[in-house]
Amino acid sequence: MPGYSWTGSAWKKVVRKAIWTGTAWKDIKSSHRWTGSAWETIYSSFISSGMTKNGNMAGQTGSAAYRKIIGWTADTATYPGSSVVADGLVAQSTKAGAAITAVIDAGSAWNNLTARLQISVNDTVVVTGPDSRWTTSGGWDVPLTATATVNISAGDVVTVAMSASPSGNYLTARSGAGTYVRLT
Structure with a gap:
């Protein structure tokens, strides 16, 4: 008000x-x-921001390399004023100790797979999330998560990347409200 x-x-x-x-x-x-x-x-005076995944990102080839998750939409319904630039969430204001939360609804039809997320601010990695492992055949569905507490400035851009290994396995980041990045 x-x-x-x-x-x-x-x-x-x-x-x-x-x-x-x-x-x-x-x-x-x-x-x-x-x-x-x-x-x-x-x-x-801090204004929170958020984005959700728009469309599945399939075909993450298993490797040690991280691949930026693309296809995001600003979550303006929950976080008015949010914006996305180059598949990254733009900070609307400045805050010491801002919380970044990334949750990716992921799935794979492969077994013996290890997956993880990385959060970056302005292309600098600030945290690598915990490993998520699947060793049973028949596929899996699990949210991958990563959280960070960082000093953020208005205009900073938050991006998320995922990795899946060993080589030859595939990981999909799914579309929808279950895949999101929030800056609070």
Whole structure:
């Protein structure tokens, strides 16, 4: 809900949260209150972002190399203002200790497969998720996950890559709400 301030003759919508220091206006980045056991955020200027997979990405050839997951759509229904550039989620604002979560609904018809994810910010790897292994024949369906806590700046781009090994195996990143990247 937006805030309004009385100017003496009309109500004016508050477009930024600031405090007068006595000599200048200073933007408020966040405010908190003590609940008796922990600090609770009342206001934060950080704007979360999200994207979901649009279309299956099939044919990830098993190898030690990571392959960028492509075909993303901004999740503007859940995270208004989100945008995707070059198959990466664009940060809408700056935050120290932002959480990045990647979940990929993956599947394979192969056995003896090891798969994993990597999260990168501005093409620099920030985390490699845990191995997901499948050793029984008949195929598998499992979400691959990776999480990271990083300092993020407005305009930074978050991408995800996956790897499957040994060579000759195939991994598919599936479309839909079960495959997503979130920046919160």
